[in-house]
Amino acid sequence: MKQYLSAALASVILIASCRKEGDGTGTGTKVTVATVRDLPADTIIGISPIGQPFGAGKFTFYSLERNEVVPPTDSATRRWDIGLRGTTLITNSGNSGPGTGGAFVFVGLFEDLLRVPADSAFRTDNAPTNYAIPAGSNRAWFVYNPQANLVTPIPGRVLVIRTAGGKYAKVEVLNYYKGGQTPAVTAPDDDKIRKQRFYTFRFAFQPDGSTSF
Amino acid sequence: MRSLPPFFCLLAGLVPDPTMAQSDVDTLPGRALDEVVVTATRTERRMGGLSVPVTTVGREAIRRSGSLRLGDILAEQTGLAIVQGFGRGIQLQGLSPEYTLVLVDGEPLIGRMGGVFDLSRVTVGNIRRIEIVRGPSSSLYGSEALGGVVNIITDGAGSGRVGADLRYGRFNTSDISAEASRRAGRLRVSAFLNHNASEGYSLLPNALQQTVEPFRRATGQVQLGYTASPRLSLRMSVRAAEDRIRNTILVQNLGSRLLSRGYEQNRDVNLAPTLVWKPRERVTATLRGYVTRYGSDQRLDVAEQSGGYADRFRQTFHRLEAQTDIRTGLRARSTIGLGSVMETVRSNRYDSLETRRQARNDYVFLQHDWQPSERSAVTLGFRYDHNSLYRAVWSPKLSLHRRLGERWRLQASVGRGFKAPDFRQLYLNYTNLAAGGYMVFGTQVAGAEMRRLQAEGQIAQVLPRFDDLQALRPETSTGINAGVQFQASPRLLWKVNAFRNEIGNLILTDIIAFRTGGGQVFSYVNVNRAHTQGLESDLEWTPASRLRLSLGHQLLQTADRGVLADIRAGRVFGRDASTGSSSRLDRRDYAGLPGRSKHMANLKVFLTSADGRWNANLRLLYRSRWGTVDVDGNGIINRPDETAPGYLQVNVAAGLRIRKGISLQAGVDNLTDHRDPSNLPGLPGINPYLTVSWSMPRTPASSTPKHPQP
Numbered sequence: 001m002k003q004y005l006s007a008a009l010a011s012v013i014l015i016a017s018c019r020k021e022g023d024g025t026g027t028g029t030k031v032t033v034a035t036v037r038d039l040p041a042d043t044i045i046g047i048s049p050i051g052q053p054f055g056a057g058k059f060t061f062y063s064l065e066r067n068e069v070v071p072p073t074d075s076a077t078r079r080w081d082i083g084l085r086g087t088t089l090i091t092n093s094g095n096s097g098p099g100t101g102g103a104f105v106f107v108g109l110f111e112d113l114l115r116v117p118a119d120s121a122f123r124t125d126n127a128p129t130n131y132a133i134p135a136g137s138n139r140a141w142f143v144y145n146p147q148a149n150l151v152t153p154i155p156g157r158v159l160v161i162r163t164a165g166g167k168y169a170k171v172e173v174l175n176y177y178k179g180g181q182t183p184a185v186t187a188p189d190d191d192k193i194r195k196q197r198f199y200t201f202r203f204a205f206q207p208d209g210s211t212s213f
Numbered sequence: 214m215r216s217l218p219p220f221f222c223l224l225a226g227l228v229p230d231p232t233m234a235q236s237d238v239d240t241l242p243g244r245a246l247d248e249v250v251v252t253a254t255r256t257e258r259r260m261g262g263l264s265v266p267v268t269t270v271g272r273e274a275i276r277r278s279g280s281l282r283l284g285d286i287l288a289e290q291t292g293l294a295i296v297q298g299f300g301r302g303i304q305l306q307g308l309s310p311e312y313t314l315v316l317v318d319g320e321p322l323i324g325r326m327g328g329v330f331d332l333s334r335v336t337v338g339n340i341r342r343i344e345i346v347r348g349p350s351s352s353l354y355g356s357e358a359l360g361g362v363v364n365i366i367t368d369g370a371g372s373g374r375v376g377a378d379l380r381y382g383r384f385n386t387s388d389i390s391a392e393a394s395r396r397a398g399r400l401r402v403s404a405f406l407n408h409n410a411s412e413g414y415s416l417l418p419n420a421l422q423q424t425v426e427p428f429r430r431a432t433g434q435v436q437l438g439y440t441a442s443p444r445l446s447l448r449m450s451v452r453a454a455e456d457r458i459r460n461t462i463l464v465q466n467l468g469s470r471l472l473s474r475g476y477e478q479n480r481d482v483n484l485a486p487t488l489v490w491k492p493r494e495r496v497t498a499t500l501r502g503y504v505t506r507y508g509s510d511q512r513l514d515v516a517e518q519s520g521g522y523a524d525r526f527r528q529t530f531h532r533l534e535a536q537t538d539i540r541t542g543l544r545a546r547s548t549i550g551l552g553s554v555m556e557t558v559r560s561n562r563y564d565s566l567e568t569r570r571q572a573r574n575d576y577v578f579l580q581h582d583w584q585p586s587e588r589s590a591v592t593l594g595f596r597y598d599h600n601s602l603y604r605a606v607w608s609p610k611l612s613l614h615r616r617l618g619e620r621w622r623l624q625a626s627v628g629r630g631f632k633a634p635d636f637r638q639l640y641l642n643y644t645n646l647a648a649g650g651y652m653v654f655g656t657q658v659a660g661a662e663m664r665r666l667q668a669e670g671q672i673a674q675v676l677p678r679f680d681d682l683q684a685l686r687p688e689t690s691t692g693i694n695a696g697v698q699f700q701a702s703p704r705l706l707w708k709v710n711a712f713r714n715e716i717g718n719l720i721l722t723d724i725i726a727f728r729t730g731g732g733q734v735f736s737y738v739n740v741n742r743a744h745t746q747g748l749e750s751d752l753e754w755t756p757a758s759r760l761r762l763s764l765g766h767q768l769l770q771t772a773d774r775g776v777l778a779d780i781r782a783g784r785v786f787g788r789d790a791s792t793g794s795s796s797r798l799d800r801r802d803y804a805g806l807p808g809r810s811k812h813m814a815n816l817k818v819f820l821t822s823a824d825g826r827w828n829a830n831l832r833l834l835y836r837s838r839w840g841t842v843d844v845d846g847n848g849i850i851n852r853p854d855e856t857a858p859g860y861l862q863v864n865v866a867a868g869l870r871i872r873k874g875i876s877l878q879a880g881v882d883n884l885t886d887h888r889d890p891s892n893l894p895g896l897p898g899i900n901p902y903l904t905v906s907w908s909m910p911r912t913p914a915s916s917t918p919k920h921p922q923p
Contacts, residue, residue, distance in 0.1 A: 109797060147842070155788040155795040155846055172795070
C-alpha cells in the first residue's frame with residue numbers, strides 16, 4: 001500500500017503556471033493550475049467469470065487544497081476533497097464524507113471559467129444513487145463507448161468543486177488511461193483494461209475562499 | 214410466335230427487353246432514355262419520361278464487372294456506398310442502410326440485423342436488371358423507402374437461356390451458377406441455382422480470428438409463368454437461400470485467452486404467386502401474394518464453459534396486395550392499390566423463442582399521372598399505412614417532368630418517406646453482463662422490465678426520457694430531388710440531380726435509467742433530426758460504337774441538426790490530439806454524420822472488339838475520407854484521427870469468346886492491393902479470378918418476342 005501511495009505521489013507533477021485574474025474583479029490572489037498525472041483510481045485487479053473487469057473497490061482520496069494523495073485511513077476526515085474509484089468521483093459531502101464539499105458540472109472551457117457563477121447550485125453526495133458529480137456515461141465528465149470499450153473525458157466539461165473546507169476549485173479530467181494516452185480504438189482489450197483507471201487531470205484551487213479563479 | 218400480352222409485363226421481373234436476345238445491356242446512352250423501368254411508378258415507364266431519378270444496371274454490366282454478390286455491383290454505382298457492420302449494407306443519398314428498401318421482383322427481403330440488410334445474401338447470377346430509385350418512395354412502397362428503393366429484377370421464366378458459369382478466385386473463392394429456362398406453349402418455366410463459397414481472409418497477420426471467416430452460400434429459384442388467356446396470366450416464384458458462416462471470437466483479458474468457436478446460419482424462403490387479369494383494354498388488375506420466412510441461428514461454443522451461447526431469430530412476412538392500373542384517356546392513368554401485411558418475430562433476443570411478436574399493417578396507395586401537354590407530365594401519389602403498433606402514416610409524393618427542346622429534360626419531385634419502428638426497437642430485451650452490465654429494452658417491454666427492476670431495487674435513478682417511451686413514432690423524411698438531363702448528342706448523356714433529405718424523429722438508443730452500481734438502461738427514443746444533401750452527376754459517353762465511358766460523382770453533406778444547434782449555442786468542444794487542450798468548435802470543425810464521404814466518384818471504361826469476340830473494362834472507384842468513431846469524447850466527428858483515409862479502388866476484367874457458347878473471363882479486383890484492416894474489413898487485397906461460362910445457343914424461336922409499347 002505504501003508503495004502504491006508513494007508512486008502516486010511521485011507522479012504528481014506541479015506545473016507552476018501561474019496567471020492573473022481574468023476580469024480583475026476578484027481578490028487578486030493568484031491561482032495556480034496544477035496537473036496530476038497517472039493517479040490510480042481502483043485499477044483493475046481481475047476479471048469476473050462473466051468477463052467484467054473489477055478493481056479492489058477502494059477510492060483514491062485527493063486533497064486539492066494541498067495537492068496530494070490522502071491515505072485511505074483519513075477517509076472519514078475533512079482532509080480530502082475528491083475521491084476517485086473507476087469512473088465514479090465523490091466529494092467530501094453528504095454521505096461520502098464529513099466535509100462541507102459539493103460539486104456541479106460546468107459546460108465550457110476550463111480557461112473561461114473565471115468565477116463560480118453566483119446562481120450555481122452545488123450538489124452533495126447521496127451514495128450510491130446520486131452523486132454530486134453524476135455517475136455514468138455522458139452525464140458529467142466522461143463518455144463510455146461500448147463498441148470501442150473506451151472511456152473518454154468529454155471536452156468542455158469542468159467540475160466545479162467545493163472542497164471539504166468550503167473553498168472552491170475547478171477540475172478538468174484530461175485522460176483516464178495510464179500515461180495520459182487513451183489506447184487506440186483498435187488496441188487489444190487487454191491493453192484497454194490494464195491501462196484504465198489512471199487519471200490525468202488539471203485543477204485550479206482558490207485558497208483565499210473567494211469564487212474567482 | 215405470339216406476343217406476350219403487354220399487361221403481363223407490368224409484373225415486376227418480366228419486362229421484355231427488345232435488346233435482350235444477343236447483348237442484354239450494351240445500352241448506348243442515346244437509348245438509355247428509352248429503357249423501360251418499373252420501380253419508379255410500379256408501372257412500366259420509359260426512363261426518359263420519368264420524373265424521379267432512377268439508375269439501372271443491366272445483366273451485361275453485372276457480368277462484365279465480374280460481380281458475385283449484390284453488394285459488389287451496387288458499390289460501383291454513383292452515390293452508393295457500402296457500409297460494413299451487420300454484413301454489407303447500402304448507403305443511398307447519405308442515408309443509412311435501414312432507410313433503403315431492398316426488393317426482389319418488387320417484394321421486400323426480410324431478415325435485417327441491426328437494421329442492415331446484408332447484400333451478400335443475394336447472388337447476382339440471375340439478376341436481369343437492378344433498378345435504383347433515389348429519394349423517398351414510401352408513397353408507393355411504405356416503410357423503409359426513405360432513401361430510396363433497390364429493386365432486383367431476376368431473370369424471368371421465358372428468357373430461353375440455358376447456361377452455367379464457373380468461377381474460381383483468390384481465397385479459394387468459388388462460385389457456380391446454372392440456369393435453364395424453357396417455354397412450352399402457354400407455360401414458361403425457369404430454374405436457377407447458385408453456390409458461392411470462400412475460405413475468407415485475414416487482413417492482419419497471425420490472427421486467430423479472420424477478418425472474413427469461411428462461408429458458403431446457396432441460392433435456388435424456380436419461376437413459372439402461365440398465360441391462361443390473353444386476359445389472364447399467372448406467375449409463381451419460389452426462392453430459397455442459405456448462408457453458413459464460421460464464427461470465431463477471441464477475447465484476451467489480462468493474459469487469459471477465451472476462444473469461442475461457432476457458426477452463423479441464415480435461411481430465407483420466398484414464395485410469390487401473382488395473378489394478372491385484364492378485364493378490359495384499359496384496365497389491369499394484379500393480385501400479388503407474398504410469403505417469406507427468415508431464420509437466423511448463431512451458435513458459439515465457449516471454451517471451458519458449458520452451454521455456450523445460442524441466438525435464434527425467426528421472422529415471417531406475409532402480404533396480400535391488389536393493384537389496379539386504369540388508363541383514363543391517352544394522357545392520364547391511375548393506379549390504386551391496397552394490401553395487408555402480417556409480420557411476426559420470435560427470438561431469444563426478445564423474451565423467448567416461444568413468444569411470438571406480431572404486427573399488422575394495412576395500407577392503400579393511389580397514384581395518378583397525366584400529361585398536360587406533349588412535353589410535360591405530372592405524377593401525384595400518396596399512401597396511407599395503418600399499423601397495429603405505431604401511429605398511422607401518410608406518405609404523399611408529387612413529381613414533375615418537362616422536356617425543353619429535344620435535348621433537355623427537367624425533373625423534380627418532393628415526397629415523404631418513413632420507416633416504421635422495427636421489432637428490435639419495440640421488443641428487444643437484452644442484458645450485457647460483460648461491458649458494464651448495461652441493458653437495452655424495446656419500448657413495448659421497457660415499462661414492465663423497469664417495474665420489475667425497480668421492485669428488485671436495481672434502479673438508482675429514472676430519467677425523464679423514460680416517460681416519453683410509449684409514443685415511439687415512425688422515422689420520417691421529406692426529400693426533394695431536382696435534376697436535369699442533357700442529351701448533347703446520341704452519344705453523350707449527362708444527368709445531374711440535386712437532393713436534400715430532411716429526416717425527423719430519428720430513433721436512437723438513449724439512457725432511460727441508471728442501475729445501482731452505475732449500469733445503464735437503454736431504450737429507444739425519437740430524438741434526432743438530421744439532413745443529407747448533395748449533388749449526383751452521371752456522364753455517359755460513347756465516343757465509338759464499341760467504346761463506352763461513364764463518369765459518376767456524388768457530392769454529399771450531412772449533419773445532425775441537434776449538433777448544429779449545440780454548436781451555434783457554443784456548447785460543443787473538442788480536444789486537441791497532441792496538446793490535450795480543449796477548445797470550442799465551430800460549424801467548420803463538424804464533419805457531419807459518420808460513415809459519409811464528401812466525394813464519391815467512379816470512372817468506367819468498357820471496350821468491345823469489332824467482332825464481339827472479346828471485351829475489356831476498367832473501373833475506378835474513389836471515396837474521400839469519412840468519419841469513423843469519436844475519439845475526443847464529444848460524440849461528433851471533428852478530428853482527422855476520427856476519420857478513415859480516402860482511397861481509390863481499381864478493378865479490371867476482360868472476356869473472350871473461345872467458340873460458340875463458351876467464353877472465358879479473367880479479372881482482377883483491387884488491382885493496387887489497397888488494404889485498410891480497421892476501416893475496410895470487407896475489402897480483401899488484390900483479388901484475381903477466372904470464370905468459364907457456357908450457354909446453349911438459342912434458336913431464333915426462343916428469342917424474346919417484340920413487345921408492343923403501351
